[in-house]
Amino acid sequence: MSDNGSPNHQKPEDAGQSEHLNIKVTDNNNEVFFKIKRTTQLKKLMDAFCDRQGKNIASVRFLFDGQRVQPTDNPETLDMQDGDTLEVHQEQIGGGC
Amino acid sequence: MSTPYRPNGPTHLRQEIVNLLAQPRHLLTHPQGNMLVVADRTHDNFETTKWGPDKSLQRRRYTIDVNTDVKWPIDRFPPHMTEAEIKDKFAREARWEKLTKENRHPEISPPGIIQKGKGKGKGKGSVLLPTPNDKKELDRPSFYNPDKNFHEYVEFPNSMIQNNEMLEINNYGSWYYDNTIAVGVDIIKNLTGCEKHGIAVMQPFMARNLAILGNSAAEDVDFRHYRTEVQMITAKNFVFIPVNDAYLQYEQTGNSAGSHWALVVVDCRDSDVSMKARYYDSLGRYGNMMEIAKMCAQGVFEIIRASSARFASRKGPDNNMNFEFEADGNTPNQNKDNVSTGDRGACGPFMLGLIKELVLSIVDHVEDYGPLSMDKIDLKLPPGFGNDFGFNSQKARWVLTSLIAREKRIQDLKPLGKVLRKKSVEPWYSAANHPCRTDTALEASCAYMRSRIHTLNVEKGAPAVPAVEDEDIDMEGIL
Numbered sequence: 001m002s003d004n005g006s007p008n009h010q011k012p013e014d015a016g017q018s019e020h021l022n023i024k025v026t027d028n029n030n031e032v033f034f035k036i037k038r039t040t041q042l043k044k045l046m047d048a049f050c051d052r053q054g055k056n057i058a059s060v061r062f063l064f065d066g067q068r069v070q071p072t073d074n075p076e077t078l079d080m081q082d083g084d085t086l087e088v089h090q091e092q093i094g095g096g097c
Numbered sequence: 098m099s100t101p102y103r104p105n106g107p108t109h110l111r112q113e114i115v116n117l118l119a120q121p122r123h124l125l126t127h128p129q130g131n132m133l134v135v136a137d138r139t140h141d142n143f144e145t146t147k148w149g150p151d152k153s154l155q156r157r158r159y160t161i162d163v164n165t166d167v168k169w170p171i172d173r174f175p176p177h178m179t180e181a182e183i184k185d186k187f188a189r190e191a192r193w194e195k196l197t198k199e200n201r202h203p204e205i206s207p208p209g210i211i212q213k214g215k216g217k218g219k220g221k222g223s224v225l226l227p228t229p230n231d232k233k234e235l236d237r238p239s240f241y242n243p244d245k246n247f248h249e250y251v252e253f254p255n256s257m258i259q260n261n262e263m264l265e266i267n268n269y270g271s272w273y274y275d276n277t278i279a280v281g282v283d284i285i286k287n288l289t290g291c292e293k294h295g296i297a298v299m300q301p302f303m304a305r306n307l308a309i310l311g312n313s314a315a316e317d318v319d320f321r322h323y324r325t326e327v328q329m330i331t332a333k334n335f336v337f338i339p340v341n342d343a344y345l346q347y348e349q350t351g352n353s354a355g356s357h358w359a360l361v362v363v364d365c366r367d368s369d370v371s372m373k374a375r376y377y378d379s380l381g382r383y384g385n386m387m388e389i390a391k392m393c394a395q396g397v398f399e400i401i402r403a404s405s406a407r408f409a410s411r412k413g414p415d416n417n418m419n420f421e422f423e424a425d426g427n428t429p430n431q432n433k434d435n436v437s438t439g440d441r442g443a444c445g446p447f448m449l450g451l452i453k454e455l456v457l458s459i460v461d462h463v464e465d466y467g468p469l470s471m472d473k474i475d476l477k478l479p480p481g482f483g484n485d486f487g488f489n490s491q492k493a494r495w496v497l498t499s500l501i502a503r504e505k506r507i508q509d510l511k512p513l514g515k516v517l518r519k520k521s522v523e524p525w526y527s528a529a530n531h532p533c534r535t536d537t538a539l540e541a542s543c544a545y546m547r548s549r550i551h552t553l554n555v556e557k558g559a560p561a562v563p564a565v566e567d568e569d570i571d572m573e574g575i576l
Binding site for chain 2: 028058059061063065066067068070085087089090091092093094095096
């Protein structure tokens with residue numbers, strides 16, 4: 001009985017430690033640190049970054065490990081670790097003329 | 098016996114079944130009121146039910162039910178039917194009867210007997226018939242005319258494109274966004290399989306990172322910030338980089354979208370001794386594009402130099418690498434050498450077309466003559482190439498549009514409908530990621546980069562992150 005009981009006591013502690021993640025969002029000029037839940041949609045983080053930096057969310061791209069991040073993604077689905085970085089890139093366009 | 102259900106289908110087949118029904122004794126599967134006719138063709142109307150696809154009908158792909166409106170008592174059902182199945186059948190029949198005549202589809206019969214198996218005799222277990230793939234109604238017209246908004250149109254492994262950008266691709270004279278270029282690059286990579294032949298085609302955001310790296314005056318660069326680029330470039334023979342003039346302006350003003358696309362190809366075949374970069378601009382030398390292209394090539398140069406075992410082991414004045422940069426004068430002009438006259442702003446299609454042409458020429462050469470003949474490949478375009486190339490930007494726009502729409506169709510047909518994301522990225526210094534030059538030199542360079550990263554981690558420690566708790570998201574920690 002006691003063997004079965006001890007892991008049950010440890011689980012909530014482990015889950016509590018890893019519930020929040022520290023994520024750095026950078027566009028190479030500015031760096032913003034966020035602390036978010038693993039299950040929080042990254043849309044919140046994107047909106048917060050764009051509001052703070054005065055950018056239009058439609059004109060920026062968020063990338064994690066070279067892959068585009070969707071607003072509906074969350075740290076858990078992207079397998080993000082504590083201290084990971086989200087890159088922000090301004091949209092580019094070209095035609096020449 | 099009431100009027101049997103007549104399946105939808107060609108007239109001759111329907112007549113054949115009606116004829117068969119005229120001899121019910123030969124077709125009776127059970128001696129009671131309900132009757133089952135087993136057909137050897139699919140039930141071809143299950144997609145068009147008024148209430149959406151009926152999975153039970155899909156499952157009975159090779160059967161056609163005949164209803165006689167006579168309910169079977171439970172004790173007279175076929176032996177292979179379980180009690181749950183019989184109850185389910187009655188429930189579905191009850192639902193059917195509740196429907197008004199107007200709501201009933203004329204071509205669909207009420208739910209009949211669930212024939213699950215081939216075995217009709219005693220002791221035969223029910224064997225499931227082969228289940229057809231889930232079919233889905235495709236909204237084909239919307240593939241080429243999606244709603245004009247910023248929603249995702251389709252996602253590729255390393256890129257995605259929005260509806261508004263998809264609408265622009267085929268417009269005469271429209272400019273290309275970085276997403277369009279990224280999707281085009283992904284398509285070229287998938288179609289040519291170029292990565293297996295030592296060719297890396299970078300995405301536009303990687304090009305920007307390379308420009309930042311190449312422009313950086315810092316001596317001790319933290320390569321952790323460039324691990325995607327390092328992973329792509331290490332052990333490659335050619336690196337293709339789409340360059341936009343926004344990179345330098347963005348660094349200076351903090352906000353720029355750019356106005357032109359050009360291509361730079363870095364030749365890393367002799368990267369232990371020298372590196373060559375070749376610049377292809379469809380407008381000659383547009384603005385400060387060449388300067389930015391040089392910065393991108395310099396970024397590749399820095400990564401190669403940092404990951405080279407030779408430069409890691411040798412110190413002093415010999416620790417230098419020759420770096421050549423040259424603009425190709427025979428690059429076709431997007432206005433003069435364009436079959437589709439008047440398509441202003443075609444640098445995007447031109448650049449993608451040139452990437453495809455150069456990548457295919459390398460891949461074909463390696464496949465024809467083997468990897469040892471790689472030294473004979475010359476990236477210099479021959480005189481008169483613009484004429485021979487015969488580039489048609491309008492056709493290129495259409496080809497790109499149709500290929501992206503095709504990918505959308507493929508993904509929409511899949512039950513999941515989405516490209517599966519990679520759960521985690523392999524360490525970029527893993528030799529398994531580099532199929533081209535997995536030799537001892539590469540192993541040594543990987544070991545060097547591993548040790549370097551470890552040193553950087555120890556020296557710099559974890560980034561300073563404010564530890565402030567909040568329910569969902571914490572904005573207090575803004576630096």
